[in-house]
Amino acid sequence: MATSASLILCSGARTAAAHPRQPGNAALSWQTTDLGFSPTYTQKQVIYIFVKCSFCGKLDHPAFGASIMDLSLKGRVAVITGASKGVGKGVARAMAAEGVDIALIARGREALAEAADEIANTFGVKVLPVEADVTDTASMRKAAEAVRGHFGKAHILVNNAGAAIRRQDREIMWDDSDWLNQVQIKSVGALRMIREFLPLVPRDGSGRIINIAGASGTMAWMPALTYGLNNAALIHVTGYLAADLANDKITVNAIVPGLVGTEWREDWAAAAAEQAGKAKAEWLSDFCRSKGILSGRWGNVEEIGDLAAFIASDKARYINGAKLAIDGGLTVNAR
Template sequence: MAISGEGKVAIVTGASAGIGQAIAVGLARVGFSLAVGARRKERLDDVSKEIERISGARPYAAALDVTDTTSVERFISGVLDHYGKVNVLVNNAGKALGLDHIDASANEDDWQEMLDTNVMGLLRMTKRLVPYLIESGDGHIINIGSTAGHEAYAGGGVYCGTKFAVRAITGALRQELLGKPVRVSSIDPGMVETEFSIVRFHGDEDRAAKVYEGLRPLRAEDVADCVVFAATRPFHVNIDEMILKSIDQADSRRVARHGQPS
């Protein structure tokens, strides 16, 4: 039996595009009130309009850089001033940068940005919101992981490392919050066609397009469906972990491209 999001508040980080935007819209469709944050605040306008069209209410939308403690605290303060509570935190903000091997030529700035966004950003948001999630009596932390947190691949050592960390943090939180009214979930997709590869390749759209050439990748909405499913289970049901891939992807190395051998 699905539970409505009516009367509940959900925060989605990295909500200006792609998976984050789809998650915010999906949660609005099942009744959640939304607080959406992203570095590119101007790009939150489209998702805000869509949420207002669906729900009749404008979401709380504000700039949020999860790598900046001041930005995180300002955003959370704004959400609490606006709604007075938080029930669901979706830690979606994250990125991959480059495909550097771990050698002398690697870009350490890319490494640092991935670590600070994917790991420390998630921790900054979670640390500050756990007390309010407990106070809500019906809290839920949903971390957007990756199949890269289950299987490393050459060139992805640091990105995979951040997603292995997300998986470990999720597991630790599940134990730390046992007995408290907070569920903890990880939704771990494989290849999803969004801006992900464009960001990874520093804006090289041609190179990014080749990643998905000839196959049917997941869409942002596919991941959002899984988040909404987890968020709308009866409160005693915790979706610990959900892995999803396109039918054309077996693992990080084996994909089917228009009938070519995998």
């Protein structure tokens, strides 16, 4: 089935080989129309790889590895906080690409609706946008009820919501309320999310909690005092809950990214480059090297998403309580 389908596609338009994780890509619907039958999700992935190989030979593409690995996640449900943009959206897209149905949580309605439409249209999975605030217990309780009503369960909980670094002034001089606001979002927000959604997680070995921490929790990164406090807290929570939930067969792991090229990071780099009188790419490359990032670049949200999708799968069932650095080598010399 996959071979004959791919031959039909190879005679089609080159543009159809666009990556299914790119916004606005219509490759999957094009394939469906041209093939004259409705491929299953796995068939679409196989067809896509064949086209990609034939046309551009990019065999190292994220979708290639993911499809060959076959994570068997189709039909599972993930709840992801802070999923309207940045890392959270990258994680949502990577899981949706594996056939996972998704509940996206964030406060801003417009970005949430856009992300939900984009993911549903691109990957053909069920996507539930849930407007909720991780700092508000009633709001998170309502979110859990909405997910229970819509999906009935939630196999994968991803704690990702966090505030971007917006202030450059010395954090040790901040007001109590500013410190506490940061902690409310990421550290306590993660606990709140887990407490409210835990009853929805199956106890059959498919349950996953994935905490998106950050390298600033393991090293001094300026300016990231409360940011680092939150990340260190999430790394601790990960180990603690891995032990606490082991009898429920729920694994708990932390992803620890270094620098990630999200929307706000793009703006941050552009502003810093302008201030330094350099081109953005040059400034960024210099910055990454000055920080000791061995890869010489920041990570992208797809790379974080792929790791999250793998941890969510049964193939990662023996990974528990781990702090998985994904930072281009940033932390090789960290304490």
